[in-house]
Amino acid sequence: MRLTRTLEWLYLANAVVLLVHQMDAAYWQEWQLFHLPGGLTLYLVLNVPIVLLVLAGYGAVVARRSSAVAYSWGLAAAGLFAVAFHAAYLLAGHTAFRAPASLALLADTALLSGAQAVLLLQARRRAMASHETSSPPHASA
Secondary structure (H helix, E strand, O other): OOOOHHHHHHHHHHHHHHHHHHHHHHHOOHHHOOOOOOHHHHHHHHHHHHHHHHHHHHHHHHHOOOOHHHHHHHHHHHHHHHHHHHHHHHHOOOOOOOOHHHHHHHHHHHHHHHHHHHHHHHHHHHHHHHHHHHOOOOOOO
């Protein structure tokens, strides 16, 4: 299955919004939400492989490698997880991530990740339908 141009742009937009959310999360000291020891230092160290994966995924998407679909699903899933986690956190009454910019990043992540997942599902269905119509009929015994 190949990614459409729309999915390529969605990957880029979603990646940017999620990475900016990670910057916002440093402001809100997100490591405390996860009860991680090590404070900012460990948080930054843990973000190195996250940023690396996101950028490697974009490279795969642009190069149209077969791994692009997996990276795209991974990014959409990460975005949906982030939104669900923060929504639960906000609904529990916590005060972090309530700034307008923080809420906008979470809303954008929800929209972009949701759209990315829907378009990935549609692309998969089209690819499967195309494969079924291009396959030769099975011989009867």
